Amino acid sequence: MRQHADISDGVNEYGLAAQKLTFSNQSDYASEGEAGKIQLAAFEFLLWLLGNCRSIEEVRQKIDTVQLMTDENSTFKFGRNDLHFSATDSSGQMINIEPHGGRLIISNNSIGVVTNAPKFEREVEKLTTYMDLNILTEPSVKNNNPNQISTGSFNGKPVFPGGFTPTSRFIRAAIYKERAIYPKNEQQNIIEAWHILNGVTVPKSEGRSGTYTVYRSAVEVTSRRLYLQTYEDLSVQVYRFPEEL
Structure with a gap:
């Protein structure tokens, strides 16, 4: 029987939000501990991150103090969890x-979207088939919508894919996010986020894989609120994480 605390995503009292995602056959964990470092199973990493860091900058400063381990030399056998992670805070940085x-290894995510494997660089490369990314050619470009990452022109581009593979969902989410209005307040922000999630949600399907979108969530890092909707419930629950927690 597996006995451990495990979370998939969350936000702490400082407005640092993070999530874990599947990274099938891509994760490379250590089997031997390194002196002076904290050894963790992959599923424990989010608990460490949200419990020990207040911002993306602190994550950058502390990341080398942690090792993710296999269970090769562990008394408690937890199996293999192929995972990667993303994090963001009120500065707007996403990693x-x-x-x-x-x-x-930390990499900047100026796209603002991440899914499961394959590797992020390959997903960005495929995204360029569907939109011209100004963040790759003109990183200093500023406009009234900081969410925008493209030139805004989709002329001559193919229709984006409609499947449920990680790459198809990555491309759709990036395009929906690019076309979304810039929200004026938290309520509008969450509404826009939910409409984007509608386009990448995986439904249950008879006779096929049991993989589906078990729940959907969004975090407002300034107010430290987490919005959650499970597959079986049309209502959205709100969880507050006040600064004085």
């Missing part, structure tokens, strides 16, 4: 965290 060579 991906991937385990490679026994280390946790």
